Amino acid sequence: MPAVVVNNIVKTYGKKKETTALHGISFETAPGELFGLIGPDGAGKTSLFRILTTLLLADSGTASVNGLEVVKDYKAIRRKVGYMPGRFSLYPDLSVEENLNFFATIFNTSIEENYDLIRDIYVQIEPFKKRRAGKLSGGMKQKLALSCALIHRPDVLFLDEPTTGVDAVSRKEFWEMLKGLKAQGISILVSTPYMDEAALCDRVALLQNGKILSVNTPAGIVDDFAWPLLAVKATSMLPLLHHIEKFEGAVNAYPFGEFHHVVMKPGSTAVQLQQFLEHKGHAGLIVKEAKPGIEDCFIAYMKN
Amino acid sequence: MPADKVILVEGLTKRFGDFTAVDHISFEVSRGEIFGFLGANGAGKTTAMRMLCGLSMPSSGKARVAGFDIYKENEKIKKNIGYMSQKFSLYDDLTVKENMRFYGGIYGKSDVFIKDKTKTILEQLHLTAEGDKLVGSLPLGWKQKLAFSVAIFHEPEIVFLDEPTGGVDPVTRREFWNLIYEASASGITVFVTTHYMDEAEYCKRVSIMVDGRIDALDTPANLKLILGAESMDEVFLKLARKATRVES
Numbered sequence: 001m002p003a004v005v006v007n008n009i010v011k012t013y014g015k016k017k018e019t020t021a022l023h024g025i026s027f028e029t030a031p032g033e034l035f036g037l038i039g040p041d042g043a044g045k046t047s048l049f050r051i052l053t054t055l056l057l058a059d060s061g062t063a064s065v066n067g068l069e070v071v072k073d074y075k076a077i078r079r080k081v082g083y084m085p086g087r088f089s090l091y092p093d094l095s096v097e098e099n100l101n102f103f104a105t106i107f108n109t110s111i112e113e114n115y116d117l118i119r120d121i122y123v124q125i126e127p128f129k130k131r132r133a134g135k136l137s138g139g140m141k142q143k144l145a146l147s148c149a150l151i152h153r154p155d156v157l158f159l160d161e162p163t164t165g166v167d168a169v170s171r172k173e174f175w176e177m178l179k180g181l182k183a184q185g186i187s188i189l190v191s192t193p194y195m196d197e198a199a200l201c202d203r204v205a206l207l208q209n210g211k212i213l214s215v216n217t218p219a220g221i222v223d224d225f226a227w228p229l230l231a232v233k234a235t236s237m238l239p240l241l242h243h244i245e246k247f248e249g250a251v252n253a254y255p256f257g258e259f260h261h262v263v264m265k266p267g268s269t270a271v272q273l274q275q276f277l278e279h280k281g282h283a284g285l286i287v288k289e290a291k292p293g294i295e296d297c298f299i300a301y302m303k304n
Numbered sequence: 305m306p307a308d309k310v311i312l313v314e315g316l317t318k319r320f321g322d323f324t325a326v327d328h329i330s331f332e333v334s335r336g337e338i339f340g341f342l343g344a345n346g347a348g349k350t351t352a353m354r355m356l357c358g359l360s361m362p363s364s365g366k367a368r369v370a371g372f373d374i375y376k377e378n379e380k381i382k383k384n385i386g387y388m389s390q391k392f393s394l395y396d397d398l399t400v401k402e403n404m405r406f407y408g409g410i411y412g413k414s415d416v417f418i419k420d421k422t423k424t425i426l427e428q429l430h431l432t433a434e435g436d437k438l439v440g441s442l443p444l445g446w447k448q449k450l451a452f453s454v455a456i457f458h459e460p461e462i463v464f465l466d467e468p469t470g471g472v473d474p475v476t477r478r479e480f481w482n483l484i485y486e487a488s489a490s491g492i493t494v495f496v497t498t499h500y501m502d503e504a505e506y507c508k509r510v511s512i513m514v515d516g517r518i519d520a521l522d523t524p525a526n527l528k529l530i531l532g533a534e535s536m537d538e539v540f541l542k543l544a545r546k547a548t549r550v551e552s
Binding site: 208 | 445
């Protein structure tokens with residue numbers, strides 16, 4: 001049985017349904033899978049999470065979590081899932097320990113009963129267990145929220161942008177924690193606007209403006225990138241980009257870290273681009289083949 | 305102060321009780337430079353930025369921003385800088401033009417200036433047709449680009465950008481950086497924080513804060529060379545992992 005099934009879900013907002021957040025999207029996630037929803041703000045990630053956690057009704061379409069239907073079986077789903085919303089959603093005036101106890105009690109369990117599941121995460125904040133949740137730093141709030149979402153040992157965990165606004169080091173740590181949870185058999189649906197985090201998921205759906213651009217493994221998405229890709233660098237990067245845009249053999253060019261990435265038409269070669277740019281007088285020119293990443297693929301989907 | 309240095313910081317320190325949030329930081333930023341201000345959560349970036357914007361008094365140290373002393377002339381600093389963050393930017397329930405009139409008015413600009421500048425910006429962003437639309441109705445990507453243009457509406461010496469591209473799609477993120485390049489070329493100094501390490505590459509120089517101190521400050525190319533790293537991501541991880549301060 002799949003962990004999550006989303007079948008042609010449509011969600012609109014507004015009196016006249018003038019804003020469409022989800023345009024009939026469909027996908028399935030497997031049990032124990034770490035599945036990523038990758039997309040910028042406004043892609044529809046939070047609407048989808050709220051529908052799957054039975055907090056919001058879709059206009060049409062069906063969805064289920066562990067075989068339970070989101071409308072009919074909403075009470076059963078609520079007992080079986082953990083949900084960490086994008087905004088810090090704990091009680092700021094309760095201490096770390098009180099928050100955790102509260103959520104355990106609500107689900108008729110205790111911290112002791114499921115401590116093994118949260119141990120690796122909770123030990124990092126345990127020294128501060130008497131501190132009010134509202135006084136915690138961002139990274140610590142995130143760890144507490146994750147502990148609270150796990151304390152009833154859910155079958156499926158929903159994490160809405162857990163790493164947004166979090167620095168690169170804490171983000172890496174967070175993904176390590178997710179790997180640990182996956183190893184314990186929990187199915188995870190996680191959303192992120194950071195394209196580089198897609199590589200850490202088993203499979204991902206790329207989402208933009210309420211539509212799915214692609215569902216695949218990270219490697220599969222990259223393999224689907226159909227064009228030759230070059231990385232180009234020179235002393236003056238901005239004029240370089242303007243010149244590349246004038247090169248007829250290029251489909252698209254954009255800054256990518258210390259290089260510009262150039263998507264080439266089939267048949268156009270690096271040598272042709274090199275000669276074109278040398279002719280424009282660029283110093284320190286480097287033109288080399290590049291491997292596309294998820295972000296290159298996302299940009300390509302957006303341009304088509 | 306040398307005319308081309310628009311930010312001069314020497315031994316700047318901020319203590320909260322017995323906690324030193326910013327610990328004797330020193331650096332200079334040149335006119336028109338794009339300066340990346342990086343650090344892990346809790347490293348002291350926001351506290352440092354608040355002092356430079358004249359919003360928080362230092363415990364010790366010296367700093368001049370846009371030619372003004374941060375102790376005695378912080379009101380003058382506020383008039384000569386722009387600020388934008390992902391969280392706070394424009395008023396959703398005002399139109400595009402109303403937002404510009406509001407910000408122009410706050411900074412004491414004349415009606416003629418506001419009118420001309422509004423026209424220029426709308427043309428530059430290809431938003432002329434949307435001038436009378438509520439900002440709340442615009443797509444997020446447009447809003448962020450508009451927010452940046454409004455932050456430099458009054459032609460400040462320096463613009464402070466606090467994670468301006470968080471959550472923005474990869475195409476818009478790059479368009480946003482084009483606006484930053486244009487502002488820099490027109491002489492506006494850009495002081496920017498980001499969690500996207502590829503964006504650190506777009507800065508002329510980058511500083512990395514660890515535990516309240518500036519641990520490294522150089523061009524991205526030199527930082528990679530010094531630390532033997534392939535990418536800025538690796539540079540950041542190597543430095544930030546040294547942090548011993550417990551997040552509090």
